[in-house]
Amino acid sequence: MAEPPSAAWAARMDWRSGTLVAAAPGAPRVEWRPPPRPGVLSRRPLRFFEGLDGGFRLIRFAPALTVGLSAIVFTLWTLLIGVVISGLAWAGTGFLSEVFSDPDAAAGFSIVAQFGAFALSISSLSLVHLLTGVGAVAARAAFDSRRMTLRAGWLALRGVRLRLVLVTGLLGLAHLLALAVLLLPALVVAGLGQSTASLVLTGLGLLGWCAFTLYFALRTAFVGCTVAHERRTIRQAFVRSWRLTGSGFWRTLGQLLLGWYLSNQLVSIIITPLVVIAYVLTILAVIIGISSGTGGTVMLLSALAVVAVVVGALTIAATAVLFAYLAGLVSVVFFDRLMRAEGYDLVLLRQAEAEA
Secondary structure, eight states, X not given: OOOOHHHHHTEEEETTXXXXXXXXOOOOOOOOXXXXXXXXXXXXXXXXHHHHHHHHHHHHHOHIIIIIHHHHHHHHHHHHHHHXXXXXXXXXXXXXXHHHHSHHHHHHHHHHHHHHHHHHHHXXXXXXXXXXXXXXXXXXXXXXXXXXXHHHHHHHTTTTHHHHHHHHHHHHHHHHHHHHHHHHHHHHHHHTTOHHHHHHHHHHHHHHHHHHHHHHHHHTTTHHHHHHHHOOOHHHHHHHHHHHHHTTXXXXXXXXXXXXXXXXXXXXXXHHHHHHHHXXXXXXXXXXXXXXXXXHHHHHHHHHHHHHHHHHHHHXXXXXXXXXXXXXXXXXXXXXXXXXXXXXXXXXXXXXXXXO
């Protein structure tokens, strides 16, 4: 007697006994679902120039979080540097008076001041690590096109803010210590009265410091991202960044260097006309003040103060945009390395499908 069709479909043949037995339940049928909605950043390994564009995408996606926080950080940094320099100048008034009374001493002091300004500008790049923590939060939200405000981004860093500040301080201190060590031979030779040899050693020390800064900054570029995204300790973040930048070293170096150069050029193109306009207004104020005699002195000083404030505000704004882009670029390259080295794009796709 034949089995009913419905029973036959739900049965299988047991070849040992030659009879039909109940079949094991199969996997549940998966219903069709639309693919995840594309994000601001693609959930796949990025091409070389797509990574460069990722920094600009993050700025357009979350301007308050990226540029806003960068502007706050650099405003506080500028005020801190101004207070420190003013305090040193006030405390060393007598020393500075003696230095500037001697032409040779004044020339040497100007060289030292230029070196100090250069070292300070390079060391300020360590602030990027503080901003890359924010950039990592913004980049992770950009994969899902989730808008991230400044307040939401700040709350997302709860528990790792102090670590980001410590990482920034440690890296800045490492650059300054490397500079001191590399310039120590030049200082020793200068103390012995060998000025020519001291200048040669100073130049070699600065070249060595630039090479060290480039290499060390690249190998530690992902420390802030690792602390913010993976919630690792400072030591684990350094080890993790060193390992990630070891593979794909030249690609990462090319993306970060080219991004830094292009962003500098773009910012200079934007800010140069504004600074020129400010200086033209300064010259006009000087001319008007001179032609007006004593009554124009107050107007001249007021105009100079306004121009100084405007130029300072433009500088801070340009620096904030530049460092916001650099932080976004580092964050995008960080996720690109995770995708290429560890298949993180599959994790992003699975999470997007689960949330759909």
